[in-house]
Amino acid sequence: AQSVAQPEDQVNVAEGNPLTVKCTYSVSGNPYLFWYVQYPNRGLQFLLKYITGDNLVKGSYGFEAEFNKSQTSFHLKKPSALVSDSALYFCAVRDGDYKLSFGAGTTVTVRA
Amino acid sequence: NAGVTQTPKFQVLKTGQSMTLQCAQDMNHNSMYWYRQDPGMGLRLIYYSASEGTTDKGEVPNGYNVSRLNKREFSLRLESAAPSQTSVYFCASSEHGTGVSPLHFGNGTRLTVT
Numbered sequence: 623a624q625s626v627a628q629p630e631d632q633v634n635v636a637e638g639n640p641l642t643v644k645c646t647y648s649v650s651g652n653p654y655l656f657w658y659v660q661y662p663n664r665g666l667q668f669l670l671k672y673i674t675g676d677n678l679v680k681g682s683y684g685f686e687a688e689f690n691k692s693q694t695s696f697h698l699k700k701p702s703a704l705v706s707d708s709a710l711y712f713c714a715v716r717d718g719d720y721k722l723s724f725g726a727g728t729t730v731t732v733r734a
Numbered sequence: 735n736a737g738v739t740q741t742p743k744f745q746v747l748k749t750g751q752s753m754t755l756q757c758a759q760d761m762n763h764n765s766m767y768w769y770r771q772d773p774g775m776g777l778r779l780i781y782y783s784a785s786e787g788t789t790d791k792g793e794v795p796n797g798y799n800v801s802r803l804n805k806r807e808f809s810l811r812l813e814s815a816a817p818s819q820t821s822v823y824f825c826a827s828s829e830h831g832t833g834v835s836p837l838h839f840g841n842g843t844r845l846t847v848t
Contacts, residue, residue: 665839
């Protein structure tokens with residue numbers, strides 16, 4: 623089975639500083655990788671995906687993610703964090719035609 | 735646009751009671767899913783429906799049943815609720831399967847079983 627791991631339960635950054643949320647993957651074959659964000663009392667929202675092509679993927683709300691095959695990582699980044707970016711972030715990998723396997727999630731807190 | 739609508743938002747059940755969680759999407763998506771979210775465990779797939787008329791088990795199907803009523807609606811039924819089913823349940827839809835189309839989620843149903 624395919625899987626992802628998010629090694630940090632929490633990430634705290636100051637507003638205006640760079641934000642990185644880490645994700646590593648374990649797959650057989652080529653990975654299809656995703657990032658989702660969950661705001662309080664809401665469902666998950668799609669941010670971006672990597673299927674093939676450029677290793678730097680741009681997504682919604684100014685987020686981007688870097689795919690690194692040698693390190694089996696797919697870290698989410700934002701150059702300048704906002705207080706409104708405070709949320710729960712999930713990395714996910716395609717694990718079948720109709721299944722995504724999600725990581726445990728990383729809580730991001732951006733302080734003013 | 736409503737997107738994916740789930741009802742109810744909250745529910746408290748006693749052990750052994752039954753209930754049905756309702757989900758409807760207005761995006762004309764082919765595929766629909768039920769996930770449960772538990773702290774520290776991410777989301778786990780309960781059942782999915784690849785297209786109207788089909789349903790399949792996901793990662794944690796025991797204790798649940800589903801019905802794809804039509805292209806818009808996909809319900810999840812707990813026949814005899816257990817405390818282990820206390821969770822937040824999310825319905826999602828996608829135009830096609832995973833890897834091709836992103837998932838669109840509802841706002842969840844918070845279920846407590848006492």
